[in-house]
Amino acid sequence: MVKMTDKLIPDIVVGRLPRYLRAIQQMSKEGFQTTSSQVLGERLGISAAQIRKDLSQFGEFGKQGTGYPIPYLIQQLQHILKINRKWEMVLVGVGDLGHAIARYQGFANGGFHITMVFDNDPKKIGSQVGDYIVKDIALLDQNVRAAGIKIAMLTVPASEAQTVADCLVQSGIQSILNYAPVTLTVPPHVHVQNIDPVINLQRMTYYLD
């Protein structure tokens, strides 16, 4: 694979790569050794042409007619997405959702690990949630800096999300997975991804009668 570091890849393309990776990892578990853009496209509801075009932005992953070798494609996608390492994360906000996320077992396989959990509620600070003792949010800045952590998951109430996001950015966080139903304002070097069930649901009602 030739890495084209001088080419700016559209974010929408980057956003599809984890979905390709998830699907071929699933195929690998099912025992497949190779796949094609057609097969992958059918699984994902994305056109084969789109998949070929997306992957070609990053190099050549298979030969015409023989398809993509799955183990190689997995390895290359992990390399491109920089998840051929373990990323440490902080979780801020230990309500119902924060609890569920702190105990979620699916991060390790994806390349992630929650290192610390924070809240501002004196009743929660010091309590145990999953494998974590909840830390005081007042200690967030020094802890995040000391550990050099770049990724945060934000599960605080909507009313507090922007204030906490500002603190996170201040501490050196560059990626925020935001579960609060608000649009966060962050500097250009910080990436935000929003998880909001209502947004996903509203996208589907469009198609209902």
Added chain:
Amino acid sequence: MVKMTDKLIPDIVVGRLPRYLRAIQQMSKEGFQTTSSQVLGERLGISAAQIRKDLSQFGEFGKQGTGYPIPYLIQQLQHILKINRKWEMVLVGVGDLGHAIARYQGFANGGFHITMVFDNDPKKIGSQVGDYIVKDIALLDQNVRAAGIKIAMLTVPASEAQTVADCLVQSGIQSILNYAPVTLTVPPHVHVQNIDPVINLQRMTYYLD
């Protein structure tokens, strides 16, 4: 507004409408009466041209130079997305995440209401979760049919997700919000949206050093 029912709108455009709605609802709360594609674009990190192009697919919402009247745009987007009514939903799977979702207060404002909660674990069936008594999944089909429910949220383990999705489709469900980290196979008339924190995180590590 002229509704262009005979035109097929790309799903990617439909997918941006709930984000526009969320942002202008936030602006409305902040006291704004009008907005423009520029202001909206800055809030959302989407180009003004893209927003104008997306909205123009559905009609005319503002006059050149005066911007969009916020209350009218909210009402029209709710109409387009069919959330000017309340949609009933079922929730299947009462683990940590299912618990958090059953108790989440953010659905009502978005146009949604959880009507019933199901699990297959005898220890959970009959127990109280939020405002709900957990029902036996064996009763899902008759309950969903009787209530004519079209939307389901799926928070079961990955290994069970496809089987449960098949049951949901069988019962008449047409929209599935899938929290299990698997790609579901469903008939063409069923829409699936996936919520998976790992996919969102992997999209951001691409930009980290």
